[in-house]
Amino acid sequence: MPDVDKSYKNLFSPFEIGGKKLKNRIMSTGHDTSMPTDNLVNDQLVAYHQARAEGGAGLIILQVAGVHESARYTSHVLMATDDECIAGYRRIADVCHRNETVVFSQIFHPGREIMESSDGPLAVAYSASATPNERFHVMPRELDQEMIDEIVSGYGDAARRLEAAGLDGVEIVASHGYLPSQFLNPRVNHRTDHYNGDVTGRLRFINEIIDSVRSKTSENFVVGMRISADERDIHGLTEEESLEAAKLLQQRLDYVHLVAGTSASLGGSVHIVPPMAVEPAYLAKEAGKFKDQLTIPVLVTGRINAPQEAELIIERNQADVCGMTRALICDPEMPNKTHDGKAEDVRACIACNQACIGHFHKGFPISCIQRPETGRELKFGQMVPAATRRKVMVVGGGPAGMKAAVTAVQRGHDVTLYESNSQLGGQVLLAQLLPRRSEFGGASTNLQRELEIFGVNVRKGVVVTSEMINQEKPDVVVIATGAKPYIPAYEGGGDIQVVDAWQVLRKEVRIGRSALVVDWRCDWIGPGIAEILMREGHSVQLAVNGLNAGEILPLYVRDNMVGEMHKLGIPITTYARLYGCDDKTVYMQHTASGEPIIFEDVDTLVLCSGHTPVDSLAADLDKSIRIMRAGDCLAARTVEEAIYEGMKVGWEI
Structure with missing residues (x-):
């Protein structure tokens, strides 16, 4: 492996958590993928994490694993309540360890934060108290002692199974208003027993979880906790409350992982996956406050979408490890590229949220609008060379055309991309002009960089006609001519x-x-x-x-x-x-x-x-030329479909 790029010497310095050595400070945090089937690890999920391990991530924290039957907050949550889960987790542990990537799993109970039913009827939700959830309009049932004991034991049993599978540790999810936070939060916890009162009483539930996990796992098994530094809600945990809890728990934990927000309200939940309107690396200073007062490692996650931002956080000693989940969804090779001095080749996440958390909320496997291969690794993970080299004309330099051209060149074809305007990008050039959407321009600039890397022949300012195509005699024409504004029928009159x-x-x-x-x-x-x-x-x-x-x-x-x-x-x-x-x-x-x-x-x-397709070019083309379409010229939709179809067209040629 080449020597590390000196610009990122801090980001690629080794670091130890609970005796486990990380090769760098880049972390893929726990995030639901909607990939599991029957609540178990499957081939798709293994391939997804394999791509990030092979791409160079130092630490992967797997998505939440339910610890009790009442923890099923979605129909596709992973469950660690039975030994049947061990074999699947072992497969993920093996692919991570083969690539020298440390791997933990989150262990989880949502409490009142139940967002959907598993089979139609609404589930019974449980919490520290019968305090309603605003966002999902859930009225929970107060946990009794017997069920508290079951859940606490479930955390330990889940950790035992995950260690048996070969994982290196677990992360107790006390963030985003989930069950441990519901006990800790005095505005949610209204109990009259020993689980309430001062902070010591409100921490009893978390302490019992830690006891359960520690007693059922070995001494070298890492136990950390994720907590919201501030839940960003009038009824949520404050920074002072979270910091006090972290200080009281730190002697019993191997690390603290800081995020922000809460699932309990619309405003607070924005911080679960903050969109591009939120400033990049916006939790760095807050994490620094925790770092100054804690003696254990501090991990931070919050819109850290570029290696430059992560490097500064580590350099300034604001945190020890940086969660860069969406950056790794957008470009799994980001760590390796950055390490090898190719940071300019990294496909930067634009925090659009459309195909990652957007797919999750629709119940589909997560992906990325810029990298549709994500989540589809089993089908598109390895580029397959074309059997026969073809001459390809791509007409239209928007996202669909650029992705089709890049993919076709990667497969070995002779490709020329034509754009009638002086700039590539299509409607992305307009989208980036909207308020707090300037980063959306990355969907174009990232693709343009790929055109350069793979040597695609690009001709701008050229209006392609059917006569021109017939003269060029390509084997394939990819039409990606986009769309124009749709004007609906309405009764108009006057001077408006x-x-x-x-x-x-x-x-x-x-x-x-x-x-x-x-x-x-x-x-x-x-x-x-x-x-x-x-x-x-x-x-x-x-x-x-x-x-x-x-x-x-x-x-x-x-x-x-x-x-x-x-x-x-x-x-x-x-x-x-x-x-x-x-x-x-x-x-x-x-x-x-x-x-x-x-x-x-x-x-x-x-x-x-909305928009209507621009698709008039094909009518007079030579019948021997294969015509393919991608993006809005096929049907006006979004940049996600444009790039995905561009990729599929490139694969089909």
């Missing part, structure tokens, strides 16, 4: 100004004093346009054809966005369908009642009505 979102973002129009943004798609475009205009001094209203603004977005992106709109005072009307307009009035219809919704004194109507 009507524009689309693209015109606003490109500064092609002068908007009137009062604007109504009509949002059919219910994504981030309509709210983003509304926020831009509001900040420019216009009077703005947003009307969405859905249950709420951002309805189709990943939850934490939506909730952060809606929170910002509320701060700005932007009125939102839901269930609204565009009907027509005249001089100063816009007429809409309530989609459930059918009754009219009327907006008066409107100068500008801004249409955010």
Whole structure:
């Protein structure tokens, strides 16, 4: 292996936790993948973690393992309540250890944080007290002593099984408002027995868990704890409370892992997987406070999406190990690339949350919009050379075209990418102009870097015609010509100004004093346009054809966005369908009642009505040329589908 890049000497310095030596300070933290079947490790999950171990991660912490039957917070949670789990975990331990990666597992009980049923009927949720959950609207049942004893014993039994499988340690999940936190939190725990009172009483449950785990595992088995440094909620744990708990527990733990937020509220849950609107590495200073007052290793996780950020955290002694989970989802090779002096080749996570936590919330295996191979390692994990070299023309330099070109070149084809504009990127160039979405531009710049790495021939400023294609005589044409704004049918009249979102973002129009943004798609475009205009001094209203603004977005992106709109005072009307307009009035219809919704004194109507494919090139092509399509020209959707289809097209040629 080459010598480490000196720019990252701290990040790649070895470190020891509980006697286990980490080769670097890069950690993949516990995160649900929605991959397990029958609540057990399967081939897909093994391949997923193998990719990150082979990519150079120093520490992998596996997703939560339920410790009791009442811990089934989703239908696809891993369970460590039976010896049947051992064989699957052993497979993950083996692939990690073959790559000198240390591997722990989280052990877990959600308490009242039950987000779905396993088979239809709602489960009985349990907590320290019968204190309701706001986010999932769950009213829990207070745990009695018999069940507390069962759960505590379950933590130890789970740890015993995980050690038997060859794992190096466990992490007790006391973060994000889950059951241990519910006992610790005086605003949730209202018990009248010895599990409440002062902090010592509220820590009794956690101490009993540690006792159970320690008594059922060997001395060299690592036991750590994850806790929210601050739950970011009026009813959540404060920084002072979490720090006090960590100080009291540190002599019994091998490390503390700091995160932020709580599952119990919409605002607090944003910090479970903070979106790009949140500052990168935003918990570093907070972690530093804990680090200054604790004598055991401190691990930190919170939007650390680049090796440069992690290096600074370690250099400043704010933490000992950095959780970089989404960075590793986006590029499993990030550690190896950075170590070998190729940090500029790392595919940077943009924290869009669309295919990682977004897939999880839909019950699908997690992936990445920029790297659709993630979660699909069994099918796309190893690039297969093409049997026959083909001449390929890719028309369109958006995400779909770029991914198709990169994939086809990797497979050995002769590829030329054509883009009619002077810049590559397609609609990403517009998306990055929306508020708090500037990092979205990485979806384009990362792909452009891959075009350079693999030597794709790129021709910009070239309008491709059917005549040109017929003259070039390629074997395959990949059409990735994108989409344009869709203008819906409505009854129009009068002098009201009507524009689309693209015109606003490109500064092609002068908007009137009062604007109504009509949002059919219910994504981030309509709210983003509304926020831009509001900040420019216009009077703005947003009307969405859905249950709420951002309805189709990943939850934490939506909730952060809606929170910002509320701060700005932007009125939102839901269930609204565009009907027509005249001089100063816009007429809409309530989609459930059918009754009219009327907006008066409107100068500008801004249409955010989705997109329609641009796909006219294929009609006159030579019939001997194979035509393939990817992205919005096939059907207007999102960048995730564009890149995924670009990859699949490249594999199919």
